[in-house]
Structures are given as structure tokens and as C-alpha cells.
Amino acid sequence: MTNKFQNSDNNISNNKNELFVFLNLCLCRIFFKKHDNGININLYVFIFTFLYISMPLSAQQTTNTNSTDEQLAAQYFQNNDYDKAIVYYEELFGKKVGIVYYNQYLVCMHKLKKYDKAEKVLKKLGKQYPDDLKYIVDLGSHYKETGNNDKVKREYEHAIRQLSPVQQQIFELANLFLALREWNYALATYQKGRKLLMDFYPFNAEIAEVYRQKGDIEKMVNEYLDLLEKNADFLQTVQNGLQPSFGEDENKDEKKNEIIKIQLLKKIQQNSDKIIFSELLIWFFVQEKKFDGAFLHAKALDKRMNEEGERIMLLGQLCASDEVYETAVKCFRYVIEKGKESYYYMGARMELLSVMYKKVTTKFDYTQD
Secondary structure, eight states, X not given: OOOHHHHHHHXXXXXXXXXHHHHHHXXXXXXXHHGGGTOOHHHHHHHHHHHHHHHHHHHHHHHHHHHHHHHHHHHHHHTTOHHHHXXXXXXXXTSTTGGGGHHHHHHHHHHTTOHHHHHHHHHHHHXXXXXXXXXXXXXXXXXXXXXXXXXXXXXXXXXXXXXXXXXXXXXXXXXXXXXXXXHHHHHHHHHHHHHHTTTSSOOHHHHHHHXXXXXXXXXXXXXHHHHHHHOGGGHHHHHHHHGGGOXXXXXXXXXXXXXXXXXXXXXXXXXXXXXXXXXXHHHHHHHTTOHHHHHHHHHHHHHHTTOOSHHHHHXXXXXXXXXXXXXXXXXXXXXXXXXXXXXXXXXXXXXXXXXXXXXXXXXXXXXXX
């Protein structure tokens, strides 16, 4: 910590800087008014140069002092020596750049149970920066730490009411609640944001992830499917969101997967004109390694769309690579049955022969010997 002599030096440095500005203004005024009367220009230049050189030196002293305080504060903070750290942060926080040390200062006050002081600081910052909702949330979090639940609710709801139709602000507020594991308030933020932006950005994926954290799988799936209904280009996003439900047998969440399948089938029935849900269902069966189910739905979609069999060919190749030869054979035979005019006819015959060979050699452990 800077001692009393260093503090005195800081005051002198600040006074010198102010004096520098004042004297220069005075000298400039004299220069312009009395230049014609023979003012000693050399004297003016000398004084100006002297003060100009002195000012950076005093500023450098102040900078060095601040740097030392920052280093010591950080060291004490890292060592959990909050009694000493708060003395530095309190002084640094009082300066113009003090907001940089806000988080550390707040932690120190809470660790030392200086709750009244923390409350005053948070309220002051909230008034000083009304557009930054972080301070409102932090005040609510402060009340939660002190056990004042009514005020927690008041501040969190106040933060949500202060939202404006700015996507970045909505994200920032939701992230603050997510960091505090306040799932319901994060949901309320996204839902308010959805109304404010008038569905310009509906926050489906973000809301789905909050529902995942809450363990509400049905609502999670519905949010992802609603997103896909609005825009099929989000297929990859939806697949990525649902992907964690799959895995090896011991890691599978059968209950979650059953919910996904049921909700998908409902969407297919409700949106018979949108093939994207049928495609997602086929993908779902593939992830589940239920290739027969994937084949049945892929075949139905192929017939419905009057396709050439491309998706069936791709499914057959995937089955072959997974050594699910029976289903692979069904896929390639289906394409062959489309006739020689089919674009994939020859390819399907070659793939079928390859699968049949692999099936026989694998079954009998065939070797060249």
C-alpha cells in the first residue's frame, strides 16, 4: 500500500498538473494580448518547456503508484487475504478507472461480510449505469446472499422489466442469470426478449438449453422442433441439441429418446407438408442404431417425394459400414427394384454384391488360406 508520503506525492503531482494547465492558459492570454508591447518571448518558451517536461514526470509517478497498488491488490486477492486486498481495491475503486476492479471489490466486501457497504455500492452503480443490468442482478444476488428473498425477487424482476428490444442486452441478462443458475429468470428473460423482438430472433435454441438444465426434456424437444418448424435451415442446430441423448447402451437415456420420438411423430402428423421432420426422424433412428426403422421411414419418404433412391442408397452404405448387412441388403434391393432406368440402378447392384460378399466372409470368418 502506498504510504502517507506516496499519497502526499500523488496530491502534489495532481496539483502540479492543474498548475501546468492554469499557467499555460494565463501565459497564452498574456502572449496574445501583449506580444506587440515587447513581452519576453524567450521567457514564455522557457517556462512552457519546463512545465511541459515536469508534467509527464509527475504523471509517471502517479502511474507507477497505481501499478504497484494493482499488483499488491491482486496478490492479496489471489491469496484470499481479503482484509488487505479491500484496502487497495477501495482506493482504486474511487478513481476514474475504478470500475475495472468492481468484481474483486464486491467479492472482498462479501467475504468480509461488509453487506451494508456492498449494498450502497451496488445501488450507486445501478443509478450511475442504468442501462447496464448487471448491477441490478448483482444487487439481487447480494440480497440472496444475505437471505432477503423478497428483495431478490424484486431486483431480478426489475432487471427483466428494464429490458429493451436489443438482442445483445437480452443475451447478456440471460447469461447473468445462467451463471447464477437462476433457470426460471433466464427463461423469463428469453421469453420477454422474444416478445420485444417480435419473433425476429425467437431464442428457441437458448430456451431449449435452459429446459435441458431444468430437466424438462419435453419442453426442450418442443423448443427445438418449433425452431425447425420456423426455419428448416436450423436442422444442424437441432441435431446438435438432441445429440447428447444418444450414446452407447450404458449411456443412453431411453426415457429422453422416447420423448424425442413421440414429439417428432406428433410434429409429422401436424405438419404433413414439411418433410424436414421426417428427415429428422430418420436421423433419430440412425442415431439409435435402429436401422430398420430408419429404412421404413426413408422408403416412405422416397415414395412420397417420388425420388430416385438417393437417400436409400446413403442409408444402405451407412448400414454396410456399421456391418448391419441385412438392412443394407434391403436398401440396395429397394433401389434395384426401381428398374434399370433408375440413376442409382448400377450403383445399387454393385453395392449389393459388395455387401453380400462381406456378409458371407464375415459369417464364416473367411480367409485367403
